[in-house]
Amino acid sequence: MNHQKMESMTTLLLIFSGFTLLSFPTSTDADYLYHICPNTTTFTPNSTFQSNLNRLLSTLSSNANRSTGFYNASVQTPNNDVYGLFLCRGDVVGTDSCETCVATATAEAPQRCPVEKQMVIWYDYCMLRYSNESFFSRADDKPSVYMWNTQNASSITDQNRFNEVLAATVTEVAAQTSNSSHKFATKETNVSGSITLYGFGQCTQDLSSGDCNWCLLAAATQIPRTSAGGRILKPSCNLRFEVYPFYSSAPPPPASNREGPKGKSKTPTSTIVAVVVAISVSVLLFVVGYCCITRRARKKYNYAVADELSGEYDITTVESLQFDFATIQETTSNFSDKLGEGGFGQVYKGTLSNGQEVAVKRLSRNSGQGTEEFKNEMVLVAKLQHRNLVRLLGFCLEGEEKILVYEYVLNKSLDCFLFDPEKQGQLDWSRRYKIISGIARGIMYLHEDSRLRIIHRDLKASNILLDGDMHPKISDFGMARIFGVDQTQANTNRIVGT
Ligand SMILES: *[C@@H]1O[C@H](CO)[C@@H](O)[C@H](O)[C@H]1NC(C)=O
Numbered sequence: 394m395n396h397q398k399m400e401s402m403t404t405l406l407l408i409f410s411g412f413t414l415l416s417f418p419t420s421t422d423a424d425y426l427y428h429i430c431p432n433t434t435t436f437t438p439n440s441t442f443q444s445n446l447n448r449l450l451s452t453l454s455s456n457a458n459r460s461t462g463f464y465n466a467s468v469q470t471p472n473n474d475v476y477g478l479f480l481c482r483g484d485v486v487g488t489d490s491c492e493t494c495v496a497t498a499t500a501e502a503p504q505r506c507p508v509e510k511q512m513v514i515w516y517d518y519c520m521l522r523y524s525n526e527s528f529f530s531r532a533d534d535k536p537s538v539y540m541w542n543t544q545n546a547s548s549i550t551d552q553n554r555f556n557e558v559l560a561a562t563v564t565e566v567a568a569q570t571s572n573s574s575h576k577f578a579t580k581e582t583n584v585s586g587s588i589t590l591y592g593f594g595q596c597t598q599d600l601s602s603g604d605c606n607w608c609l610l611a612a613a614t615q616i617p618r619t620s621a622g623g624r625i626l627k628p629s630c631n632l633r634f635e636v637y638p639f640y641s642s643a644p645p646p647p648a649s650n651r652e653g654p655k656g657k658s659k660t661p662t663s664t665i666v667a668v669v670v671a672i673s674v675s676v677l678l679f680v681v682g683y684c685c686i687t688r689r690a691r692k693k694y695n696y697a698v699a700d701e702l703s704g705e706y707d708i709t710t711v712e713s714l715q716f717d718f719a720t721i722q723e724t725t726s727n728f729s730d731k732l733g734e735g736g737f738g739q740v741y742k743g744t745l746s747n748g749q750e751v752a753v754k755r756l757s758r759n760s761g762q763g764t765e766e767f768k769n770e771m772v773l774v775a776k777l778q779h780r781n782l783v784r785l786l787g788f789c790l791e792g793e794e795k796i797l798v799y800e801y802v803l804n805k806s807l808d809c810f811l812f813d814p815e816k817q818g819q820l821d822w823s824r825r826y827k828i829i830s831g832i833a834r835g836i837m838y839l840h841e842d843s844r845l846r847i848i849h850r851d852l853k854a855s856n857i858l859l860d861g862d863m864h865p866k867i868s869d870f871g872m873a874r875i876f877g878v879d880q881t882q883a884n885t886n887r888i889v890g891t
Pocket residue numbers: 433434435472510525526527
């Protein structure tokens with residue numbers, strides 16, 4: 394716990410601040426994705442290091458026409474060594490896309506990170522990396538940038554089957570990539586008649602087979618459980634999957650004598666909507682510090698949090714969650730629309746100023762926690778995000794008032810259906826089955842996949858909410874933490890829940 398909090402704090406993100414401040418309209422169709430350069434590693438402008446770096450970048454740029462799509466180089470003078478490499482996406486090697494991308498990267502990198510000695514920048518078609526320390530032949534899996542595609546999510550009807558196929562596919566991709574001479578592989582797998590999974594893996598070509606496999610498998614563990622597409626970008630490897638073809642269908646290059654392009658692949662950026670950066674405190678190369686991160690002002694991209702993926706990195710802050718009491722009163726029209734009564738207090742409907750409907754739970758009992766403790770707990774609970782959990786949007790803490798603000802879920806709770814003679818009929822077996830497996834997935838997430846390991850302790854039909862599509866969402870899951878494990882529930886008779 395403390396360890397985790399510490400990590401969260403150390404790595405805290407200063408990152409969002411960078412998003413809106415800077416934008417680089419200069420990007421070409423090379424399709425900038427992300428970059429990272431800690432400001433703890435800076436050099437003096439117009440120094441020897443700068444001129445070495447410039448030489449390195451021009452060397453890299455002039456080698457972008459290589460048939461391998463990969464090149465590493467260094468410029469070494471006493472105390473001012475600089476090492477760098479680029480890697481083009483396997484299927485664009487030898488094409489204009491590769492050269493253009495590397496040219497763009499070598500030109501933009503110094504603009505985005507003018508005084509940083511260490512940087513990685515990812516584009517759709519290539520990545521560029523440099524550092525004052527040698528990193529050749531070394532597998533670095535941190536920092537990692539995670540992007541996911543939410544656009545195709547609705548096409549996945551059987552998430553379990555999809556996840557099974559996905560796990561098998563990325564494992565296979567990792568093995569094939571690490572065993573291929575160009576450290577690049579793709580794999581297509583049938584998920585169902587209408588859905589094909591496209592997997593893609595690539596490592597920098599200086600890695601050994603074992604290191605490449607290790608890096609890709611590390612990336613594979615960061616794939617979320619509910620996404621129809623995503624990519625994990627690491628300094629030494631990257632992994633991607635989608636339910637549509639995003640790489641050119643030309644077969645992977647033969648070990649030698651690769652022929653030229655088979656045409657550009659479809660630009661896939663429109664489907665990538667979210668990014669999370671995971672930065673570990675134990676980063677070897679990238680000293681954790683401020684990471685200057687910018688993004689191109691493009692509607693197509695949204696950035697969001699997926700904490701279970703980002704691990705130590707976290708952009709949820711107390712400030713972003715805290716509501717004042719006046720706002721809550723306004724939101725709920727002074728607690729006029731009561732939705733129900735739960736074990737911990739009354740629940741009211743409300744509408745935020747942006748129009749979003751919310752459920753507001755006014756806690757009737759004292760949690761026994763101090764203010765800071767309560768706030769910290771709120772931040773942790775807010776980070777639990779899963780489609781089978783009711784999302785905590787914020788809280789209010791003022792005087793005696795302790796209020797939790799949740800997403801609003803349309804169809805109330807499961808007990809309203811189960812125990813209502815008329816509504817019962819709406820629950821046919823297939824619907825019941827879906828509800829049951831959704832609950833199981835939510836619990837699985839709480840127990841195994843979230844970083845908090847929450848035991849619900851009061852799972853019951855009235856704590857299962859149903860959204861407009863009758864998907865179940867577990868509520869009150871943080872209560873055992875907030876109220877402590879020994880306390881009895883107000884509205885149930887037994888110790889810790891029903
Ligand atoms: C690289 O730069 C960082 C930050 O300035 C410095 O701490 C480190 O010693 C440098 N490494 C080498 C090999 O010079």
